[in-house]
Amino acid sequence: xxxxxxxxxxxxxxGFRAASCAAGIRYQGRTDMAMIFxxxxxxxxxxxxxxxxxxxxxxxxxxLTEKGAEIRAVVVNAGIANAATGSEGLRLCEETAKAAGQAxxxxxxxVLLGSTGVIGPQLPLDRLAAGIQQMAGSLExxxxxxxxxxxxxxxxxxxxxxxxxxxxxxxxxGKGMVTVRLGGMSKGSGMIHPNMCTMLAYLTTDxxxxxxLLGKMLRRVVKDTFNMITVDGDTSTNDTLLxxxxxxxxxxxxxxxxxxxRLFEEALYTVCRKLxxxxxADGEGATxxxxxxxxxxxxxxxxxxxxxxxVGSSLVKAMVxxxxxxxxRILCALGYAGVDFDPARIEVLMENDRGRICFYREGRVLxxxxxxxxxxxxxxxxxxxxxxxxxxxxxxxxxxxLTYDYVKINGDYRS
Amino acid sequence: xxxxxxxxxxxxxxGFRAASCAAGIRYQGRTDMAMIFxxxxxxxxxxxxxxxxxxxxxxxxxxLTEKGAEIRAVVVNAGIANAATGSEGLRLCEETAKAAGQAxxxxxxxVLLGSTGVIGPQLPLDRLAAGIQQMAGSLExxxxxxxxxxxxxxxxxxxxxxxxxxxxxxxxxGKGMVTVRLGGMSKGSGMIHPNMCTMLAYLTTDxxxxxxLLGKMLRRVVKDTFNMITVDGDTSTNDTLLxxxxxxxxxxxxxxxxxxxRLFEEALYTVCRKLxxxxxADGEGATxxxxxxxxxxxxxxxxxxxxxxxVGSSLVKAMVxxxxxxxxRILCALGYAGVDFDPARIEVLMENDRGRICFYREGRVLxxxxxxxxxxxxxxxxxxxxxxxxxxxxxxxxxxxLTYDYVKINGDYRS
Numbered sequence: 146x147x148x149x150x151x152x153x154x155x156x157x158x159x160g161f162r163a164a165s166c167a168a169g170i171r172y173q174g175r176t177d178m179a180m181i182f183x184x185x186x187x188x189x190x191x192x193x194x195x196x197x198x199x200x201x202x203x204x205x206x207x208x209l210t211e212k213g214a215e216i217r218a219v220v221v222n223a224g225i226a227n228a229a230t231g232s233e234g235l236r237l238c239e240e241t242a243k244a245a246g247q248a249x250x251x252x253x254x255x256v257l258l259g260s261t262g263v264i265g266p267q268l269p270l271d272r273l274a275a276g277i278q279q280m281a282g283s284l285e286x287x288x289x290x291x292x293x294x295x296x297x298x299x300x301x302x303x304x305x306x307x308x309x310x311x312x313x314x315x316x317x318x319g320k321g322m323v324t325v326r327l328g329g330m331s332k333g334s335g336m337i338h339p340n341m342c343t344m345l346a347y348l349t350t351d352x353x354x355x356x357x358l359l360g361k362m363l364r365r366v367v368k369d370t371f372n373m374i375t376v377d378g379d380t381s382t383n384d385t386l387l388x389x390x391x392x393x394x395x396x397x398x399x400x401x402x403x404x405x406x407r408l409f410e411e412a413l414y415t416v417c418r419k420l421x422x423x424x425x426a427d428g429e430g431a432t433x434x435x436x437x438x439x440x441x442x443x444x445x446x447x448x449x450x451x452x453x454x455x456v457g458s459s460l461v462k463a464m465v466x467x468x469x470x471x472x473x474r475i476l477c478a479l480g481y482a483g484v485d486f487d488p489a490r491i492e493v494l495m496e497n498d499r500g501r502i503c504f505y506r507e508g509r510v511l512x513x514x515x516x517x518x519x520x521x522x523x524x525x526x527x528x529x530x531x532x533x534x535x536x537x538x539x540x541x542x543x544x545x546x547l548t549y550d551y552v553k554i555n556g557d558y559r560s
Numbered sequence: 561x562x563x564x565x566x567x568x569x570x571x572x573x574x575g576f577r578a579a580s581c582a583a584g585i586r587y588q589g590r591t592d593m594a595m596i597f598x599x600x601x602x603x604x605x606x607x608x609x610x611x612x613x614x615x616x617x618x619x620x621x622x623x624l625t626e627k628g629a630e631i632r633a634v635v636v637n638a639g640i641a642n643a644a645t646g647s648e649g650l651r652l653c654e655e656t657a658k659a660a661g662q663a664x665x666x667x668x669x670x671v672l673l674g675s676t677g678v679i680g681p682q683l684p685l686d687r688l689a690a691g692i693q694q695m696a697g698s699l700e701x702x703x704x705x706x707x708x709x710x711x712x713x714x715x716x717x718x719x720x721x722x723x724x725x726x727x728x729x730x731x732x733x734g735k736g737m738v739t740v741r742l743g744g745m746s747k748g749s750g751m752i753h754p755n756m757c758t759m760l761a762y763l764t765t766d767x768x769x770x771x772x773l774l775g776k777m778l779r780r781v782v783k784d785t786f787n788m789i790t791v792d793g794d795t796s797t798n799d800t801l802l803x804x805x806x807x808x809x810x811x812x813x814x815x816x817x818x819x820x821x822r823l824f825e826e827a828l829y830t831v832c833r834k835l836x837x838x839x840x841a842d843g844e845g846a847t848x849x850x851x852x853x854x855x856x857x858x859x860x861x862x863x864x865x866x867x868x869x870x871v872g873s874s875l876v877k878a879m880v881x882x883x884x885x886x887x888x889r890i891l892c893a894l895g896y897a898g899v900d901f902d903p904a905r906i907e908v909l910m911e912n913d914r915g916r917i918c919f920y921r922e923g924r925v926l927x928x929x930x931x932x933x934x935x936x937x938x939x940x941x942x943x944x945x946x947x948x949x950x951x952x953x954x955x956x957x958x959x960x961x962l963t964y965d966y967v968k969i970n971g972d973y974r975s
Contacts, residue, residue, distance in 0.1 A: 264888020
């Protein structure tokens with residue numbers, strides 16, 4: 146049983162259709178709304194931002210997914226975040242869900258919402274409603290529709306992010322295997338930091354799985370995928386990761402702890418990991434992906450903290466941008482991760498497809514070949530491998546370099 | 561009894577002399593070593609980086625100050641941090657202290673050390689020793705010597721940082737009052753983040769005070785001064801704050817809890833606060849100081865965390881650089897500070913000597929005068945005032961904007 150990449154993004158799984166439109170929420174001359182629709186009621190699960198200031202759609206979605214509502218659609222807009230918008234922002238969520246419910250002939254309580262963009266302004270309900278009307282009439286289950294939807298939710302992203310996989314699970318009728326698909330799209334570029342980000346990610350699957358188990362698997366997977374990326378240390382008000390399961394694949398409903406459930410979770414991990422890495426690589430202004438793999442840590446949680454500290458360091462990020470192997474900064478970032486270790490014991494390497502050098506061992510920065518280091522740093526991806534030499538736990542985090550363009554994008558985002 | 565600014569930096573207090581020289585450690589054409597010498601043995605106290613990876617001089621100083629050694633001198637170099645240098649780095653500390661002890665005719669164990677610069681390389685002992693020899697012969701108690709010392713310890717700093725104050729305390733002989741002085745110098749520009757930084761700060765006073773009480777006061781004061789500044793979120797390997805007390809003012813030795821002790825602590829706070837704010841304002845590439853004052857918090861610790869989260873946010877920093885009042889970002893940064901609060905209750909204002917606007921109240925970002933906001937943001941200092949409306953606690957944090965020059969300085973620091 147293997148997991149294979151397939152096309153189709155959010156439309157890869159049976160039962161899902163997508164649409165997008167240019168509603169003119171804030172951007173001009175581009176699409177800025179997307180809709181995902183399921184032909185049948187779905188089980189659903191979500192994970193949301195840990196920020197105390199939660200955007201209105203986050204509150205809306207959390208309530209629905211936590212009470213186990215049957216979900217039929219997701220409506221997303223880019224341009225305005227509907228965050229810090231008070232009771233009016235919550236009212237606009239209700240109105241948006243109602244408009245979608247009417248346009249699609251489903252209950253408003255089966256509609257999830259997502260918003261990304263500037264914090265503060267109120268959403269223009271008339272344009273949202275017009276956009277919903279237009280999208281309801283143009284839903285399609287096609288690669289093109291999925292691709293267009295993934296473009297419509299972008300803000301400062303430079304590329305759209307989609308992924309889908311297929312795998313086989315035992316059939317519900319006990320006769321052989323059926324193909325199950327899981328796909329998704331995501332956006333996120335700035336205000337990205339562990340514990341969910343200005344990151345929106347929507348996954349769809351035709352797997353038969355109940356909402357509680359789906360939620361459990363999602364929370365496990367997110368710890369090693371979306372929560373392991375950082376662009377700028379700012380945990381946003383809007384982060385949302387949703388997964389909808391239509392059950393149309395015809396598999397025997399997943400049982401916790403079964404081989405089938407493990408395979409599904411691995412597929413979920415595969416899709417989330419790919420989308421997460423693409424978001425890190427597309428961090429605002431980024432020119433390259435930074436990866437930090439920590440091995441030999443005493444616990445998984447410590448490994449995660451150490452890895453995130455390295456990819457989150459402004460000085461490491463600026464160093465990768467400048468292709469300057471000022472590697473003491475990696476040590477420094479490990480040192481303030483809040484995890485105790487013996488600096489004399491650990492080993493740190495830099496590597497990618499261009500080569501590998503060890504630059505720290507036995508408590509000191511080694512002399513290394515500067516030319517080789519600079520060649521490695523010219524790659525699209527720079528990986529740091531930190532061996533803590535204390536235990537069996539490992540974790541990987543992803544980030545991106547800090548560039549002039551990051552400053553430019555964020556010094557003048559609203560104009 | 562009032563606290564007044566005076567000139568003289570580290571030489572303001574009786575008994576202290578300073579010197580500096582161009583030892584050619586790593587920089588060319590500038591001074592890069594400084595020495596502070598006391599004519600009498602001093603009580604001393606220090607606070608050091610919380611980074612697990614501690615530079616060799618940090619380990620050296622910590623051991624001496626913790627065992628209550630009598631201190632006579634401090635030797636500091638810029639250019640190389642003597643961090644991640646293993647056992648060889650520690651040996652170099654011993655040799656440096658020995659060289660200073662010999663040149664000054666004092667025990668090596670009465671010499672504290674400080675280093676700042678690149679992490680990794682070993683210090684060149686011969687140049688250090690030659691520099692020490694030269695400085696031992698040119699010690700002076702003068703404004704000029706103090707000023708030159710404060711320049712010699714700079715790395716990417718654009719201005720030197722000095723401060724000194726004078727105040728009166730009851731005389732040791734019971735006959736009236738004596739004047740006590742407390743002065744200091746500091747450096748720090750990048751790798752600066754709460755909990756001590758690539759920040760070196762050296763304070764001298766002629767106050768009579770024992771080392772234990774001095775340490776207690778220093779630890780209290782540092783929480784609201786040096787630990788409330790951030791430039792880039794990177795807590796360095798070298799942060800050191802030392803205070804030396806010669807006792808030559810002739811005051812009655814301070815008793816814990818006395819009015820005299822309170823006045824001394826206030827003077828200590830005044831000097832540390834001024835040096836800290838100057839470091840934040842001189843953050844690498846900074847064009848303006850960002851201040852965040854949190855009031856109405858339930859606890860002091862929560863107020864500190866909230867204030868630091870705002871001045872530490874890359875998005876807030878980039879926004880101040882771009883003079884773009886995208887104020888939702890303040891809310892976002894408060895929200896991920898790890899402190900619970902009710903977003904519907906708090907109020908946030910932006911202010912400085914150019915004006916004041918309230919931009920968040922009752923759970924939403926208000927409409928505000930963009931022209932006025934942009935005028936305020938043109939000031940040298942931009943202050944955010946966050947009223948949490950839950951309790952009596954307050955705290956202030958300082959940082960600086962994030963600019964193209966920060967990226968430039970740190971993308972190419974070694975060359």
